[in-house]
Each structure stands twice: as C-alpha cells, then as structure tokens.
Amino acid sequence: MMLETSYYLVLAALIFTVGATGVLLRRNALIIFMCIEMMLNSVNLTLIALARQWGDLEGQIFVFMIMAVAAAEVAVGLAILIANVRHRKSINIDEINLLKW
Amino acid sequence: MLDLAWLILVFPALGALINLFIGDRLKERGIQVVASGAVLLSFVVSLRLFFGLSGLDEHHRTVTVHLWDWITIGSFRAPAALLIDPLSVTMALIVTGVGALIHIYAGGYMHGERNYQRFFVYLNFFILAMLVLILSNNFVGMFVGWEGVGLASYLLIGFYFDRHDESYGHYADAGKKAFLVNRIGDFGMMLAVFLIWTGVGSVVFEEVSQGSGALATGTATAICLLLLLAATGKSAQLPLFVWLPDAMAGPTPVSALIHAATMVTAGIYMVARTHFLWELAPMAGSLAAWVGGLTALLAATIALTQVDLKKILAYSTISQLGYMMLGVGVGAYAFAIFHLVTHAFFKALLFLAAGNVMHGLPDGELDIRKMGNLRAKMPTTYLLFVIGALALAGFPPLSGFFSKDGILLHVANHNILLYLVGLFTALLTAFYSFRAVFMAFCGEARDQHVHEHAHESPAVMTRPLWVLAILAVVGGALNLPLVLTMEHYLEAAVGKPAFHPSVPMELVLLAVSAVVALAGVGLAYGRYLKSTDSVAGKLAAGITGLVRPMEPIARNRWYVDEIYAAWIVGPLLGLSNWFTQVVDQGVVDGAVNLVGQANLYLGGALRKVHNGLVPTYALSLFCGVVALLLWFVIGG
Amino acid sequence: MSWSLLFFLLVGAVSLAAALGVVTSRQPVHSALFLLTNFATLAVLYITLDAQFLAAAQVIVYAGGIVILILFVIMLIGGDTNDFSAAQRAWSRTVGIALGTILLLTVSYSVLARMAGPSEETAALLQGGTPEAVGIALFTKYVLPFELIALLLLVALIGALVLGRQQEGAGEGIPSVKANE
Numbered sequence: 001m002m003l004e005t006s007y008y009l010v011l012a013a014l015i016f017t018v019g020a021t022g023v024l025l026r027r028n029a030l031i032i033f034m035c036i037e038m039m040l041n042s043v044n045l046t047l048i049a050l051a052r053q054w055g056d057l058e059g060q061i062f063v064f065m066i067m068a069v070a071a072a073e074v075a076v077g078l079a080i081l082i083a084n085v086r087h088r089k090s091i092n093i094d095e096i097n098l099l100k101w
Numbered sequence: 102m103l104d105l106a107w108l109i110l111v112f113p114a115l116g117a118l119i120n121l122f123i124g125d126r127l128k129e130r131g132i133q134v135v136a137s138g139a140v141l142l143s144f145v146v147s148l149r150l151f152f153g154l155s156g157l158d159e160h161h162r163t164v165t166v167h168l169w170d171w172i173t174i175g176s177f178r179a180p181a182a183l184l185i186d187p188l189s190v191t192m193a194l195i196v197t198g199v200g201a202l203i204h205i206y207a208g209g210y211m212h213g214e215r216n217y218q219r220f221f222v223y224l225n226f227f228i229l230a231m232l233v234l235i236l237s238n239n240f241v242g243m244f245v246g247w248e249g250v251g252l253a254s255y256l257l258i259g260f261y262f263d264r265h266d267e268s269y270g271h272y273a274d275a276g277k278k279a280f281l282v283n284r285i286g287d288f289g290m291m292l293a294v295f296l297i298w299t300g301v302g303s304v305v306f307e308e309v310s311q312g313s314g315a316l317a318t319g320t321a322t323a324i325c326l327l328l329l330l331a332a333t334g335k336s337a338q339l340p341l342f343v344w345l346p347d348a349m350a351g352p353t354p355v356s357a358l359i360h361a362a363t364m365v366t367a368g369i370y371m372v373a374r375t376h377f378l379w380e381l382a383p384m385a386g387s388l389a390a391w392v393g394g395l396t397a398l399l400a401a402t403i404a405l406t407q408v409d410l411k412k413i414l415a416y417s418t419i420s421q422l423g424y425m426m427l428g429v430g431v432g433a434y435a436f437a438i439f440h441l442v443t444h445a446f447f448k449a450l451l452f453l454a455a456g457n458v459m460h461g462l463p464d465g466e467l468d469i470r471k472m473g474n475l476r477a478k479m480p481t482t483y484l485l486f487v488i489g490a491l492a493l494a495g496f497p498p499l500s501g502f503f504s505k506d507g508i509l510l511h512v513a514n515h516n517i518l519l520y521l522v523g524l525f526t527a528l529l530t531a532f533y534s535f536r537a538v539f540m541a542f543c544g545e546a547r548d549q550h551v552h553e554h555a556h557e558s559p560a561v562m563t564r565p566l567w568v569l570a571i572l573a574v575v576g577g578a579l580n581l582p583l584v585l586t587m588e589h590y591l592e593a594a595v596g597k598p599a600f601h602p603s604v605p606m607e608l609v610l611l612a613v614s615a616v617v618a619l620a621g622v623g624l625a626y627g628r629y630l631k632s633t634d635s636v637a638g639k640l641a642a643g644i645t646g647l648v649r650p651m652e653p654i655a656r657n658r659w660y661v662d663e664i665y666a667a668w669i670v671g672p673l674l675g676l677s678n679w680f681t682q683v684v685d686q687g688v689v690d691g692a693v694n695l696v697g698q699a700n701l702y703l704g705g706a707l708r709k710v711h712n713g714l715v716p717t718y719a720l721s722l723f724c725g726v727v728a729l730l731l732w733f734v735i736g737g
Numbered sequence: 738m739s740w741s742l743l744f745f746l747l748v749g750a751v752s753l754a755a756a757l758g759v760v761t762s763r764q765p766v767h768s769a770l771f772l773l774t775n776f777a778t779l780a781v782l783y784i785t786l787d788a789q790f791l792a793a794a795q796v797i798v799y800a801g802g803i804v805i806l807i808l809f810v811i812m813l814i815g816g817d818t819n820d821f822s823a824a825q826r827a828w829s830r831t832v833g834i835a836l837g838t839i840l841l842l843t844v845s846y847s848v849l850a851r852m853a854g855p856s857e858e859t860a861a862l863l864q865g866g867t868p869e870a871v872g873i874a875l876f877t878k879y880v881l882p883f884e885l886i887a888l889l890l891l892v893a894l895i896g897a898l899v900l901g902r903q904q905e906g907a908g909e910g911i912p913s914v915k916a917n918e
Binding site for chain 1: 741742745749752753756757759760762765768769772775776779782783785786787788790791794795798799802803806807810811813814829830832833834836837838840841844845848849866870871874875879882886889890892893894896897898899900901
Binding site: 727 | 833839840847
C-alpha cells in the first residue's frame with residue numbers, strides 16, 4: 001500500500017520550516033550553511049514525492065540537478081567562508097557586512 | 102562650355118581648403134597667390150560663361166546646369182543645380198571680378214598682419230558662398246549661400262575680435278550685431294520659401310515662375326513682404342540697416358568686398374531674381390520702393406554728419422542700396438542691377454582708396470577732421486578717391502550718373518514724390534562725397550602729426566584700384582541711355598520693364614540730375630574750401646545753415662540704435678533674463694533639483710535597510726516568501 | 738495503522754528531531770552530525786518513494802561529500818559563536834519564529850486541504866527511480882542540462898580553489914576562531 005503524498009509533504013514542510021527558522025536565528029555562518037542544505041533537502045523530498053504522485057520521472061531528474069548544484073554551492077560557499085575567516089577572524093554572520101559594497 | 106559652370110564654385114572652394122590646410126607652410130606670398138588665383142580663375146570661368154551665353158539665341162539664354170539631386174523628399178525637390186542666365190552671369194562677373202581685384206589689394210593691405218591665412222580662407226569662403234547664392238537655381242540653394250555669406254560676414258567683421266576702441270566698441274560685438282540683425286531677415290526668407298513651397302509646390306525658380314499664376318494675390322503679397330524683410334536685412338535697408346555701419350570694424354578690404362560691392366547686393370539680386378512674384382504683388386513693390394527711398398534719404402543725411410571716412414562710405418552704401426531697392430520696387434530691375442554693377446565699381450574703389458588712406462596714416466587714422474591736404478602726400482590715392490566720389494555723386498558722364506538716373510527715370514514715372522526724394526538724396530550724395538574729399542585731401546593740414554607721417558601705399562594697393570577707377574569712369578557705357586545694351590541683355594532674366602520713357606523726358610531728367618550733382622559738389626566746395634567771406638562761401642553757408650537744426654539728429658543716426666535698444670533689445674533682454682532666472686533656474690532647474698533631492702533623501706532613508714548584513718537580507722527574503730505563500734493560500 | 742505508516746512516522750520523527758538538533762546545537766560539530774542523520778533518514782524516505790538511485794546519490798553526495806566537507810571546515814576554523822545570547826537582535830528571533838510558524842501553517846494547510854494519494858493509473862506510469870531509468874533519462878532527454886551541470890561543477894571547483902588559495906605573503910595559515918567570547 002502506498003502512503004499518501006501529503007505525509008511526505010508535511011514532513012518536508014516541517015523540515016523546511018525548521019531550517020528557515022534556523023537561518024533566521026543562528027549567527028554562526030557554518031550552522032546557517034547547514035540549515036540551508038537542510039532546506040534544499042526538504043525541497044528534494046517534496047519533488048520526489050510529487051514525482052511519484054504524478055508518475056513522472058522528471059521530478060527525480062530535478063533532484064539530481066539540485067544535488068549537483070548544491071555540491072557546487074557548498075564548495076564555493078565554504079571557500080568564501082574560509083576566505084572571510086582569513087580576513088575577519090570571525091564567522092559571526094553579524095560581522096560580515098561585505099554585501100554593502 | 103556651360104557645363105563647366107561648376108568650376109566657378111570649385112576654385113574658391115579649393116583656394117579656401119588649400120589655404121586652410123597648408124596655408125601655414127605657404128607664407129604670405131603663397132597664400133595670396135592661391136587665394137587671388139582661385140578668384141581670378143573663377144572670373145575667367147565667369148567670362149567664358151558670359152561669352153558662351155552671348156553666343157546663344159537671345160530667347161534661350163537661360164541654362165540650367167544640373168549637378169546632382171540634393172534633397173528629394175516626396176514631391177519636394179531641391180537639386181544642386183546652377184542657373185546660368187544673364188542676371189546670374191552679370192552678378193558672377195561682378196563678384197569674381199571685383200572680388201579678384203580686392204583679393205589682390207588685400208594681399209598688400211593685410212601684409213604683416215596676424216592671421217593672414219585665416220583672413221584669406223574667410224575671403225575665399227565668402228566668394229564661394231556668394232556664388233552659391235547667385236548661381237543656385239532654387240530657393241533652398243540660394244538660402245544656403247544666403248546663410249553662407251552671413252557667416253562669412255560675421256567672421257570677417259569680427260576679424261579683429263580682440264580689438265576694442267571708441268568708435269566701434271568691441272569689434273567682436275560688431276560681428277555679432279551684423280549676424281543677429283541678419284537673422285531677422287533670414288527668418289523672413291525662410292518663411293517666404295515655406296509659403297512658396299505650399300503655394301506653388303516647388304522651390305525651383307523656373308517652376309515657381311511658371312506656377313506663380315496659381316498664387317492668390319494675398320499669398321503673393323505675403324511672400325513678397327517676407328522677401329522684402331529678408332532683403333532689408335541683407336541689403337541693410339530700413340529698418341534693419343543698423344548693422345552695416347558697425348560692420349566697418351572689419352578690415353577695409355572686407356568692407357569693400359562684402360559691405361559695399363557684393364554681399365549687401367544679395368537682397369537686390371534676390372528681388373530681381375523673384376521679379377515674377379513681385380509683379381503679382383504691386384503693393385509689396387510700392388512698399389519696397391518707399392523703403393528704398395526713405396533708406397536712401399535717411400542714410401544720406403546721416404552720411405553728411407559722420408567724421409569717420411569709412412562710416413561715411415558705409416552710410417553712402419546704405420543710401421545707394423536704397424536707390425537699388427527703389428529701383429526694384431518700381432519694377433526697374435535692369436536698372437537696379439545696372440546700378441548694382443556700377444556701384445560695385447565705384448564703391449569698391451572708394452573703400453579701397455579709404456583703405457589706402459588708413460594704411461598711409463599713423464595709427465590707421467580715419468577721422469577726416471584730422472586730415473586735410475593729403476593730396477600732397479598721396480596723390481594717386483587722391484586721384485582715385487576723386488574718381489570714385491565723382492561716380493558716386495552721379496557726375497556726368499561717369500558710371501553712377503547713368504545708373505542712378507536710369508532708376509530715377511522709372512521712379513519719376515511711378516511716383517513723383519519718391520522721385521523728389523531720390524533727387525534730393527542725389528544732392529545730398531554729391532555734397533557728402535565731396536565733403537569727404539575736400540576735408541580729407543584738400544585745404545589745410547589740420548593735424549601736423551598725421552600729415553607728416555602720411556605716405557602713399559605700395560603699388561599692389563594702387564594698381565587694382567586703377568582697374569576699378571577705369572570701370573567706374575566708363576561703366577556707364579554698359580547701358581547708355583537710348584542705346585540700352587545691358588537692360589536689353591538682362592531682359593531674358595528679369596523681363597522687359599513696363600515703361601519706356603520718351604526721349605525728351607529722358608533728356609530732361611538727365612539734365613536735371615546733372616545739375617543736381619553739380620549743385621551738390623558746388624555746395625560742398627563753397628562750404629568746405631571757400632572762406633565764409635567770399636560770395637560762394639556765404640551762399641553755401643546760408644544754405645547749409647537752413648538745415649543746421651537737423652544736424653544733431655542726423656549725427657546721432659536718427660537715434661535708430663537707441664530706439665532699438667530701448668524698445669526691442671532692452672525688453673528682449675529683460676524677458677530673456679526673466680526666463681533664465683525665474684523659468685530656467687527656478688522652474689526647470691528647480692524641477693530637476695527636486696527630483697535629485699527627492700532621490701537623495703529616499704536613498705538616504707533606504708540606505709539604512711541596506712546594511713550589508715546577510716541576516717537582514719534573509720529576513721526580508723523570508724518575509725516576502727511568507728507573504729507570497731499567504732497570498733496564494735488565502736487569496737488563491 | 739499500517740506498517741508502512743508506522744515506518745514513515747518513525748523515520749520522519751528521527752528526521753525532524755535531527756533537523757531540530759541542527760538548529761539548536763551549540764557546537765557546530767554536533768550540528769554537522771545531526772545534519773548527517775537528517776540526510777540519512779531522508780535517503781531512507783527516498784527508497785519508500787521509489788527513488789532508489791537518488792537515495793544512493795543522497796548518501797554519496799550529501800552524507801559522504803558535503804557533510805564531510807563541512808566537518809573539514811569546522812576542523813580548520815573551529816569556531817563557536819555564542820549566538821543565542823545576541824541580545825541586540827532579540828526582535829529578530831521573535832520575528833523568525835513567528836515567520837516560521839506562519840510558513841509551517843500555510844504550507845501544511847495547503848497540503849492537507851488539497852492533496853490526495855496517488856491514483857492507481859498515475860502510479861502505474863512510474864517506472865521507478867532505478868539507476869537504469871534515471872540514467873536513461875539523463876543521457877537522452879536531459880543530456881544538455883547534464884553537461885551543463887558538469888561544467889558548473891568544474892567552474893565551482895576552480896572558483897573554490899581560487900577563493901581558498903592562501904594569499905601571497907600571508908603565511909600564518911588559517912586562524913582558529915572563537916567569536917564573541
């Protein structure tokens with residue numbers, strides 16, 4: 001018997017919300033980074049659930065692409081983080097205000 | 102042969118370009134050879150055109166040389182084409198012939214001046230523009246030349262733009278004044294061309310001539326009035342003559358070439374060229390005649406009181422142009438052109454002789470009160486000046502006599518009052534020209550310093566004058582009364598005059614004119630050379646004493662400049678200032694500043710949001726996401 | 738209650754708990770480990786959703802690649818930010834929690850109000866997310882995006898290399914950070 005898709009979607013929504021709240025609450029750039037990864041994963045879960053719902057493989061292809069993009073993003077993001085630590089000696093996101101320029 | 106007419110334009114253009122780009126390597130000699138040579142070559146081409154045209158059948162002496170299609174927009178067509186007919190060839194001969202002589206003279210006159218090269222570039226450019234004006238076969242082409250000579254005039258009047266003295270103020274301002282006053286006339290010209298285009302549907306002279314029958318009298322009158330405005334600007338007639346006396350700020354060859362012999366005649370030429378329109382609008386013609394007559398009289402009275410030799414000649418030019426305007430106004434186109442030709446000879450001669458005087462006196466002195474007995478120091482110039490003055494005075498049988506009387510003859514038939522005005526002006530003309538002669542060249546030397554340093558000019562500055570002098574003497578033979586060669590020649594271009602005077606009337610009027618001219622000269626002689634004790638002196642003093650009360654008015658140029666300053670320039674400047682200060686700086690700039698300030702303020706407010714901190718951005722992003730979601734869920 | 742539901746609830750609870758752990762841990766290392774747990778439970782859920790290939794990819798890419806990378810970085814820079822005590826940003830915590838709640842409510846509402854289970858026909862259409870099926874799709878219909886992704890990864894590789902490179906002259910290496918101590 002197949003489980004209803006809505007269960008998966010609600011779970012994904014929960015994880016997404018937790019991740020989003022984490023982004024807003026935490027100051028440590030690394031943890032915020034992890035929260036974002038978690039949010040991405042919850043969306044992946046949604047996509048896979050919906051792929052089953054509509055009987056279409058496209059959702060899974062999407063997830064594959066997201067994973068690849070996430071991998072690229074992690075590589076670049078962590079590199080930026082390290083470069084910033086070298087300059088500022090800090091990973092507190094409140095002290096990183098380079099986006100102004 | 103006529104197909105080579107375009108060469109006439111090419112030479113001055115080449116001359117100007119050569120002097121412009123490599124003139125600094127040519128030295129004075131080379132520059133002069135190039136500039137004068139270019140105009141001489143143009144003169145040769147003009148001569149070939151003249152003979153080529155003469156070889157044609159009398160009724161087919163109108164040839165259009167099509168060069169290329171210049172502007173073609175829908176049915177609007179303004180070709181670059183030359184109209185070769187007796188009128189334009191006559192004008193071309195004058196412009197290039199007198200122009201060449203003046204170029205040669207200028208080579209000596211400008212010797213050692215700074216900007217020698219620039220001067221000749223301008224002069225050649227002027228010749229080119231003038232030739233475009235007179236040779237174009239349509240109004241648009243003529244207008245290009247019209248503006249071109251205006252520009253050349255501006256550049257040359259302001260040639261000494263860094264100079265400043267009492268009689269002209271800032272020299273650059275004189276150029277500006279000429280340009281601005283001319284703009285008024287140019288505006289009339291433009292409007293006239295627009296009206297012609299809407300009325301006839303063509304701007305080509307021949308087509309307009311053929312289609313002019315379609316014009317209503319009202320339209321034709323409007324066109325002619327606008328053309329008259331244009332002519333008053335370029336030919337220095339009432340009410341726009343004020344620029345010409347100031348134009349004497351330019352170097353003397355320029356005064357001779359532009360402000361006596363050629364450019365100022367453009368208005369007369371233009372009226373003669375559009376004679377077919379004027380024939381449709383007799384009212385405008387009468388107005389032109391009155392404008393001309395009054396200008397002639399007014400300028401002559403002013404000339405009586407001037408003490409600057411060049412200004413006397415300038416007012417004399419205005420006066421003589423008034424005669425021409427009078428001539429075209431009454432339909433005596435051929436005589437007006439005839440007078441234009443003779444005037445070009447003797448006025449160029451007079452100006453260049455005045456240039457010799459200026460050249461030969463210390464500090465370029467031009468005040469005739471400081472001269473006197475220059476005859477002893479510069480005999481050649483004296484002789485030349487007297488010939489010019491005699492021709493100007495209409496002394497028989499010099500050229501001015503015949504041409505002026507041709508005009509007066511037709512005026513007499515048209516309007517006896519105007520004839521009397523013209524005749525009186527002739528008297529004044531004779532008087533003021535010999536006033537200048539007697540005060541400058543005869544009598545006692547009034548200023549020893551000036552007299553001692555006076556010297557004759559070099560040959561390069563007298564030889565061209567002899568050519569002009571000979572032409573001024575024999576020029577009348579071009580159109581001897583009762584023989585009528587030039588009038589006949591021009592018929593193909595300007596039509597037959599409506600009126601043919603009877604022989605007795607013609608002879609009577611000639612005699613009257615001769616007497617008047619003699620009287621004028623005699624009066625000047627009595628007034629300026631005889632002591633007041635002698636009979637002649639008493640008589641002259643008595644007659645001139647009659648008009649003495651008028652003297653301050655005339656000396657102040659009838660307050661025309663002051664009236665313009667008070668009634669036109671002042672209010673206009675006030676309005677402009679109001680526009681700059683209130684409208685431009687207040688409203689326009691204010692609006693712009695307001696936008697700028699508002700943006701600055703808004704930016705300042707929004708900058709606080711943009712603090713560069715990621716959490717702030719994330720927070721606003723989430724707010725947006727949540728808002729969108731709420732909208733979808735609740736609204737959708 | 739069926740076994741599959743029970744299984745889902747169990748795995749989902751672990752997953753959610755791990756997610757909360759990521760957000761609430763003081764130590765970044767703990768967060769990373771909770772993240773690993775979260776990823777692993779999601780991989781399990783993928784299998785229940787017939788996405789076997791992606792489940793494997795999830796383990797390899799996320800658990801095996803990304804989390805390890807994050808752990809390396811934590812090892813490099815350490816860093817513990819005492820960020821729950823940031824008093825000046827107290828309002829943002831309130832706002833964050835409020836926003837999160839609204840987000841959760843709206844999403845859940847929309848999901849529960851409109852979604853039904855997969856119908857028999859559509860379920861029959863799905864061939865299953867086996868490596869074979871996904872591979873065929875990737876190398877036929879989606880070959881161009883696939884190649885582009887490859888290019889993207891290459892660019893990211895070089896970008897990370899450039900960004901992370903030691904600056905000339907700055908020889909002291911990566912400092913360990915203890916922010917807000």
